[in-house]
Amino acid sequence: MKPAIRIRNLNLHIHKHHILKNINVDIPANKLTVIIGPSGCGKTTLLKTLNRLTDLSSDIDISGQIFIGEEDILHTSRDITEIRKQMGLLAQRPFPLPMSIFNNVAFGLKIGGRKNKNILAKRVEYYLREVNLWEEVKDRLHQPASRLSIGQQQRLCLARGLAVDPKIILADEPTSALDPISTQAIEQKFAELKKNYTIVMVTHILRQARQIADYLIFMHMGEIIEHGPAQEILNNPKEEKTKMYLQGVFY
Numbered sequence: 001m002k003p004a005i006r007i008r009n010l011n012l013h014i015h016k017h018h019i020l021k022n023i024n025v026d027i028p029a030n031k032l033t034v035i036i037g038p039s040g041c042g043k044t045t046l047l048k049t050l051n052r053l054t055d056l057s058s059d060i061d062i063s064g065q066i067f068i069g070e071e072d073i074l075h076t077s078r079d080i081t082e083i084r085k086q087m088g089l090l091a092q093r094p095f096p097l098p099m100s101i102f103n104n105v106a107f108g109l110k111i112g113g114r115k116n117k118n119i120l121a122k123r124v125e126y127y128l129r130e131v132n133l134w135e136e137v138k139d140r141l142h143q144p145a146s147r148l149s150i151g152q153q154q155r156l157c158l159a160r161g162l163a164v165d166p167k168i169i170l171a172d173e174p175t176s177a178l179d180p181i182s183t184q185a186i187e188q189k190f191a192e193l194k195k196n197y198t199i200v201m202v203t204h205i206l207r208q209a210r211q212i213a214d215y216l217i218f219m220h221m222g223e224i225i226e227h228g229p230a231q232e233i234l235n236n237p238k239e240e241k242t243k244m245y246l247q248g249v250f251y
Contacts, residue, residue, distance in 0.1 A: 005026070007026075007067075008064055011064055034215070035047070044172050046219070093177050094150060098146070105123075105160050111164050127162050127163050154175075218237075226238060
């Protein structure tokens with residue numbers, strides 16, 4: 001499988017604590033890669049490192065390489081904003097901007113340089129349709145986004161993320177705050193979006209990983225214990241720690 005992201009010898013320390021340890025993995029393009037593992041094992045930190053969000057903390061020390069295509073995004077002269085535009089980030093809880101539904105999506109489009117009003121209107125509709133939200137909000141586009149349900153807000157945030165034309169979607173437990181119907185809507189949408197995007201998702205829900213993952217990464221204590229095609233690992237894990245985790249044994 002062609003990799004969209006190649007991680008080589010990645011190490012991350014916070015206050016001398018070794019959080020990510022010698023991470024080496026290729027994340028396949030146009031697949032849904034799911035990262036699983038016990039709480040505190042480094043899943044979210046790895047996701048933030050891919051988007052350079054770890055740069056926001058001054059007490060973090062990182063070494064290694066992360067390649068998006070041929071570019072090592074940890075060692076590049078390109079503006080950090082340009083790097084982050086390659087990767088839309090969907091957080092655990094949705095954070096719509098304090099503005100209208102329309103302007104939440106238009107904000108992402110304007111970042112991408114689109115400012116013509118007619119084009120903006122068409123593209124806002126396009127991305128709201130992409131996340132199956134258009135029919136639910138088309139008659140109240142200029143109402144505050146905060147009036148939407150949590151599930152609708154999450155889909156709105158996904159639309160805003162897609163509007164910056166990313167290559168990769170990063171999702172940090174994006175359904176943990178949602179009801180079952182909204183969760184299913186996000187899972188189904190990811191299954192469709194992976195045709196055009198590479199998706200990397202953190203989840204603590206094994207059922208979800210079994211249902212939607214194409215590729216699986218199992219982490220423990222800051223290390224990648226095992227990675228590969230999801231069904232191979234889920235049905236026939238090679239490492240004892242992976243077997244124990246999948247059996248519900250916590251250690």
